Amino acid sequence: MKKEVIRLPIFLDIFKEHPIPSFGLSSGNRRKSFFFANPIQFSKFGAMNSSLQKIGRFLKNTAFRLLRIAGILIVIYISMVFYLALTERRNAFPRAIYHKEANEAIQGKAKALTCILEDGTVLNGFTLGNENDPVMLYFPEADEDAAQFLAQVDSLPGTNIVAFNYRGSAQNKGTPSEDTFENDAKQITECAAQVNGHAPQTLVGRGMGAISAINQHTNHEQIILIDPIFDIADAIHQKYGFLYPKFLIRTNFKVSTDKLKKAQNNTTVLFDKKQFEERTKAEYSKLEGAKFFVRNGESLQKVLILSQKRNLF
Structure with a gap:
């Protein structure tokens, strides 16, 4: 007598492990469900993925901040050079x-x-x-x-x-x-x-x-x-x-x-x-x-x- 199995909908079967037995795994089924057999590993993977996303966002935001600061400094520097160029005669020959x-x-x-x-x-x-x-x-x-x-x-x-x-x-x-x-x-x-x-x-x-x-x-x-x-x-x-x-x-x-x-x-x-x-x-x-x-x-x-x-x- 074959055991009844439950097939997950394709959008839920993220590890492609269906069919999954409803009551444990049969000795004849060599494919094991990662979701049921390794719940701890699955939670670790999710936490790691979340951390990587946070690090990525942090690096991206930091890069944008640095670029903004660099842009501001460049504008200030160019403005100072331009000002000194305009006032060069006064600096060279002060009164x-x-x-x-x-x-x-x-x-x-x-x-x-x-x-x-x-x-x-x-x-x-x-x-x-x-x-x-x-x-x-x-x-x-x-x-x-x-x-x-x-x-x-x-x-x-x-x-x-x-x-x-x-x-x-x-x-x-x-x-x-x-x-x-x-x-x-x-x-x-x-x-x-x-x-x-x-x-x-x-x-x-x-x-x-x-x-x-x-x-x-x-x-x-x-x-x-x-x-x-x-x-x-x-x-x-x-x-x-x-x-x-x-x-x-x-x-x-x-x-x-x-x-x-x-x-x-x-x-x-x-x-x-x-x-x-x-x-x-x-x-x-x-x-x-x-x-x-x-x-x-x-x-x-x-x-x-x-x-x-x-x-x-």
Whole structure:
């Protein structure tokens, strides 16, 4: 007598194991039902499948979050690069703010000067010392009021210090740019020569003013460079790093290579501010015959006197 078997509907028979005996398994039936014979294994399989689905959803959501964050960071980075590109001229040629305290400090000591450029722009400046003494022409940092240098130095024996503020700086009119900066420096040098009828014997430049000091050098002038910059593009890139890659920088204002080679034997590099130590040493390495002087807390007046003496030997 055959045992009665129950056949599951095809949509319930997920393991293809029907027919299934209604009361146990016959000894003659070698096909065993996984569902009835292995209920524990079946529950484990279901739990594992559920865990894998949760892990998959977690990884998918995490990937989407990371992509969103990466997208936001890329947009921010591109925006910053775009902003720096738009403001490059202002970063390369910043304007000096009128320094009230420094101007008050040199009142009664320095005499006011003016230098009228070819386009009619008037630059204000100063002369400090006996006008018959040899002229030391100072090219300030782009964002420095020339009065600040004179206030720090106070005076130099046997030297007439002359300094002018740049176009657009310290109450001067105009807009500084790469197109005007070099030509303005040349005319400033000519104005300094008119103070006593002789060309400056010493050229001093701080920061990017060092570019003008080197480029206006002829053959015999002594040169003193304070925390110098030789290439504006390098300075901008060092300031902003990966935020503004150098290949995007359009400004090409830099020191003349030929002038740099000719001037190195008459040049002293003065390391003044700690924040520019790395830059100063890097620029000094480009001057094989130049001398190096560390201010190290000494007065600016003293180190300039020592620098002048060193350049005489």
